[in-house]
Amino acid sequence: xxxxxxxxxxxxxxxxxxxxxxxxxxxxxxxxxxxxxxxxxxxxxxxxxxxxxxxxxxxxxxxxxxxxxxxxxxxxxxxxxxxxxxxxxxxxxxxxxxxxxxxxxxxxxxxxxxxxxxxxxxxxxxxxxxxxxxxxxxxxxxxxxxxxxxxxxxxxxxxxxxxxxxxxxxxxxxxxxxxxxxxxxxxxxxxxxxxxxxxxxxxxxxxxxxxxxxxxxxxxxxxx
Amino acid sequence: xxxxxxxxxxxxxxxxxxxxxxxxxxxxxxxxxxxxxxxxxxxxxxxxxxxxxxxxxxxxxxxxxxxxxxxxxxxxxxxxxxxxxxxxxxxxxxxxxxxxxx
Numbered sequence: 446x447x448x449x450x451x452x453x454x455x456x457x458x459x460x461x462x463x464x465x466x467x468x469x470x471x472x473x474x475x476x477x478x479x480x481x482x483x484x485x486x487x488x489x490x491x492x493x494x495x496x497x498x499x500x501x502x503x504x505x506x507x508x509x510x511x512x513x514x515x516x517x518x519x520x521x522x523x524x525x526x527x528x529x530x531x532x533x534x535x536x537x538x539x540x541x542x543x544x545x546x547x548x549x550x551x552x553x554x555x556x557x558x559x560x561x562x563x564x565x566x567x568x569x570x571x572x573x574x575x576x577x578x579x580x581x582x583x584x585x586x587x588x589x590x591x592x593x594x595x596x597x598x599x600x601x602x603x604x605x606x607x608x609x610x611x612x613x614x615x616x617x618x619x620x621x622x623x624x625x626x627x628x629x630x631x632x633x634x635x636x637x638x639x640x641x642x643x644x645x646x647x648x649x650x651x652x653x654x655x656x657x658x659x660x661x662x663x664x665x666x667x668x669x
Numbered sequence: 670x671x672x673x674x675x676x677x678x679x680x681x682x683x684x685x686x687x688x689x690x691x692x693x694x695x696x697x698x699x700x701x702x703x704x705x706x707x708x709x710x711x712x713x714x715x716x717x718x719x720x721x722x723x724x725x726x727x728x729x730x731x732x733x734x735x736x737x738x739x740x741x742x743x744x745x746x747x748x749x750x751x752x753x754x755x756x757x758x759x760x761x762x763x764x765x766x767x768x769x770x771x
Contacts, residue, residue, distance in 0.1 A: 488675070491675055501678065519678040522678040523685070526682040527685055533690040563707055605763060608759060632708050637719035640717075652720055659712050
């Protein structure tokens with residue numbers, strides 16, 4: 446671990462720590478939502494470790510709370526998580542570890558660890574950023590969820606604290622540097638537009654995947 | 670049934686996490702395509718921000734959350750520290766809700 450910490454510059458380490466803190470805050474709201482819907486503590490606890498992908502867990506809990514079948518809720522959640530396939534394509538080989546470590550490193554792939562890894566300039570730094578952030582999320586997300594569940598039993602209206610805004614704010618803050626590139630910005634804005642327009646008509650998860658069509662705008666740019 | 674749902678979600682998610690990497694290791698990807706794959710990851714994340722900022726289920730999530738995320742965007746553009754961006758966003762949403770804006 447010592448060498449991993451030395452690989453990352455101070456600014457990156459600090460940003461990762463803050464991102465994990467924000468994930469913890471988001472976890473609080475998730476745990477609180479789970480207890481509000483009447484779920485036992487083991488449900489958000491198990492989901493947050495075994496699935497470790499926030500938006501799909503919220504959807505899973507939400508669908509079941511609305512009277513949906515758990516299998517259907519799980520399939521909807523899997524659809525939301527389909528974006529991890531293109532993440533795996535975008536990450537250079539070896540970042541998630543090699544040999545048996547990859548079995549564990551694969552589970553650490555999430556929105557935050559992928560953005561931090563892609564933001565580094567060498568393979569060694571990419572690997573360090575991915576693992577440190579992945580571990581941080583593995584601790585903070587379940588930790589926040591369990592604490593949120595406990596607090597949710599006491600504080601009732603958690604949306605009053607604006608915690609539902611934390612997740613989009615984290616991801617926006619993390620992708621912002623990449624959006625300073627004009628080609629990427631145009632593709633990102635087009636993708637966001639495609640996703641928003643399709644939300645009313647498609648099952649959750651599909652709008653985000655449909656946004657991938659916007660990558661064509663970047664192809665066209667680099668060809669001309 | 671609930672436990673089975675959790676297992677399906679966990680296994681399915683792991684499958685997606687693994688399959689992209691396995692595909693990547695099987696094929697050689699030219700430099701230009703690699704750049705496009707990175708842009709694709711950013712496009713996914715940008716779409717995720719838009720969807721979670723604006724919508725709840727199939728409808729509108731309300732102005733309070735949208736305004737919070739807009740403040741996050743503004744702070745990020747002004748290169749504010751990460752924690753200021755996140756807390757600024759949550760505080761904006763909380764303040765608006767306190768004022769009765771949903």
